[in-house]
Amino acid sequence: VQRLLIGCVLACGCGETAVLELTLDLPAAGDEREFVYVQARSGTRLFEEVWSDESSFSGIALGPTSQRTDVSIVAAPEQLDSLMRVKLRFCRAARCDHPLDPSGLSEQWIEIERAFYDGERTDLTIAVLAVPTPCANISCVRAGLRVIDKCEVRGCTEDEAGPFCSGDRHLCE
Amino acid sequence: MLLRSIGRLGWVLIAIGTPSAAFAQHRWLPPDHAPTEAELERARVLYEEGQRIEAAEPARALELFEQSFLLSGAWKPLFAIGLALHDLARCVEARDAMTQLLDTHDDVEPEYAQRALTLRDECSERIAIMSLEGLPDRPEITVDGVPYLDSGARPLAIEVDPGEHALEVRWLDADPFVWSGVMGPGSRVPIAVSLSLREGPSETSLAESPVFWTLVGTGVLAVAAGAVAIVLAVLALEPNSDQVIPLCSDC
Numbered sequence: 001v002q003r004l005l006i007g008c009v010l011a012c013g014c015g016e017t018a019v020l021e022l023t024l025d026l027p028a029a030g031d032e033r034e035f036v037y038v039q040a041r042s043g044t045r046l047f048e049e050v051w052s053d054e055s056s057f058s059g060i061a062l063g064p065t066s067q068r069t070d071v072s073i074v075a076a077p078e079q080l081d082s083l084m085r086v087k088l089r090f091c092r093a094a095r096c097d098h099p100l101d102p103s104g105l106s107e108q109w110i111e112i113e114r115a116f117y118d119g120e121r122t123d124l125t126i127a128v129l130a131v132p133t134p135c136a137n138i139s140c141v142r143a144g145l146r147v148i149d150k151c152e153v154r155g156c157t158e159d160e161a162g163p164f165c166s167g168d169r170h171l172c173e
Numbered sequence: 174m175l176l177r178s179i180g181r182l183g184w185v186l187i188a189i190g191t192p193s194a195a196f197a198q199h200r201w202l203p204p205d206h207a208p209t210e211a212e213l214e215r216a217r218v219l220y221e222e223g224q225r226i227e228a229a230e231p232a233r234a235l236e237l238f239e240q241s242f243l244l245s246g247a248w249k250p251l252f253a254i255g256l257a258l259h260d261l262a263r264c265v266e267a268r269d270a271m272t273q274l275l276d277t278h279d280d281v282e283p284e285y286a287q288r289a290l291t292l293r294d295e296c297s298e299r300i301a302i303m304s305l306e307g308l309p310d311r312p313e314i315t316v317d318g319v320p321y322l323d324s325g326a327r328p329l330a331i332e333v334d335p336g337e338h339a340l341e342v343r344w345l346d347a348d349p350f351v352w353s354g355v356m357g358p359g360s361r362v363p364i365a366v367s368l369s370l371r372e373g374p375s376e377t378s379l380a381e382s383p384v385f386w387t388l389v390g391t392g393v394l395a396v397a398a399g400a401v402a403i404v405l406a407v408l409a410l411e412p413n414s415d416q417v418i419p420l421c422s423d424c
Binding site for chain 2: 017019039040045048049051058059069071076078100107116121136137161
């Protein structure tokens, strides 16, 4: 029902949408970091900004061992051309709303050059080997930023391994 | 939305009444706790990014300054908010920002304090006033599509920036009073609000109207066609995962 509603909202306003199927290879739970909360923004939002959250995403519980989890990120047509920024926030509570969560920044920042194409489904796998060490400041978090080229995003081919670009042009473009 | 948001959420409207006038005062909320080092650093980054893009994207810069203030509560982003609003010709808010700066920060560098005073006075002189006469009790007022908090003062003085404005007043089931016009800098325009309760059509006459039933039928068909189109669009590209995250641009 939730997916249908989100799809409806997007479809109603703007016709075609695009979906990125994001596969996360996540580490085992760390010291007091037992959940991952995923946030995604189009490129107009800076990592340093406070990203408010109105989505119904409920967070991912980390286990005693590493795990693979899928999330779907849905974009509207006007967001297709923009780069995308993703925060993986490792927290004490599922929605990072534990009183102590804001004080220790344990985040993985990911910037994807382009992930969405009109009416297309794309795939990307991101592996996080260990819960990021909590940072005392933003510079420390930014130092761990991962930048992903659009050619690393699978789409518009049956080929699992790529390449997903022809020259500088993505196969979905 | 949301922070086009924190900008919008970051201030609150406080109605202040005087015997002859009422105005809404904007306030920007500082953090509700002592900022951490990380929050101060984040605020600094946002402030500097706002300054960098201010000339090219003043509205976006304003959002960054507002977030910077929300994180730090420092005077510099609040001054930048006032300056950006002034440059965007949003005089009412600019005056309020500079007033808040001067009232709540005693650490403002003298040069900036003097500039804030100058900008505040300059803006105050440019603000125009709609003076609403003949208002009933508890009307619903919107100015440029935004609900306006009625302080109860009569006549009601509504401060606006110079330029074109639209006013609408609703009360019970009276026909709405609508006014639009151009307000000059520093002008005060009296507006006589006229509202009279209307007599509604009887249920019988509506039910017997062919036009009514034609409209109802057309509406039902349009909704059904829209629903089919939406379902087809959704089924064509349904997310695989149960965990769905809508990509957000402005929250």
